[in-house]
Amino acid sequence: MPTPNPQAMEFLLSRRSRPAKTLKSPAPDDEALRTLLTAAARTPDHGKLEPWRFIVLKGDALQRLAATVRSTGERLGKDADTIAKAEGAFSNSPLCVAVVEVQKPSEKIPAIEQTYSAGAVCLALLNAALASGWGANWLSGWASHDRTFVQEALGLGSNEKIAGFLHIGTETSAPPERPRPDLDAITSWVSE
Numbered sequence: 001m002p003t004p005n006p007q008a009m010e011f012l013l014s015r016r017s018r019p020a021k022t023l024k025s026p027a028p029d030d031e032a033l034r035t036l037l038t039a040a041a042r043t044p045d046h047g048k049l050e051p052w053r054f055i056v057l058k059g060d061a062l063q064r065l066a067a068t069v070r071s072t073g074e075r076l077g078k079d080a081d082t083i084a085k086a087e088g089a090f091s092n093s094p095l096c097v098a099v100v101e102v103q104k105p106s107e108k109i110p111a112i113e114q115t116y117s118a119g120a121v122c123l124a125l126l127n128a129a130l131a132s133g134w135g136a137n138w139l140s141g142w143a144s145h146d147r148t149f150v151q152e153a154l155g156l157g158s159n160e161k162i163a164g165f166l167h168i169g170t171e172t173s174a175p176p177e178r179p180r181p182d183l184d185a186i187t188s189w190v191s192e
């Protein structure tokens, strides 16, 4: 018989992100964050390529990033509201971890599997933060897909992409549950 872990299952069946704009300080300190990152790096990774890395952003770095988002939005012709919202995501963030997908050359492991692994790291970090009692939210945003922004603001190489910005802090309000998928609509049971 399997050995159940009811607390882990209860967490997985009730986990819910906390909107980034509702997060405030304090955020996890460096030691607490190292534990969350250690949990996130414990993620399935075909071929042990480790096709991801973390950039921890706090304090002045977040303000610098917010300013670069503003200039990126102006360059891309975004409207004022869109720019202000994206800027605020960084300037108001108590702590942000950029999860970077790092494509590694491999004859065996397809690029898409490295992308999946980077996405899995994002969810693992989100869940580790939530399970530790922090509020957390996985965001991307239009700037994260702009090559000039990610190169200049975050130093990403040509083989790297932002898989997610994980905002982590103290929740100020718990959001209501959102609709969840109809399991029967997305599941086929095949036995013969």
Ligand SMILES: Cc1cc2nc3c(=O)[nH]c(=O)nc-3n(C[C@H](O)[C@H](O)[C@H](O)COP(=O)(O)O)c2cc1C
Pocket: 015, 016, 017, 018, 019, 137, 138, 139, 140, 141, 142, 163, 164, 178
């Ligand atoms: C790759 C990815 C990027 C996302 N980017 C954004 C975003 O830029 N803005 C946003 O409002 N939500 C974004 N979301 C959705 C938020 O994470 C949202 O809070 C999430 O769907 C809540 O899921 P949960 O309730 O299961 O935790 C993104 C989700 C994923 C997976």
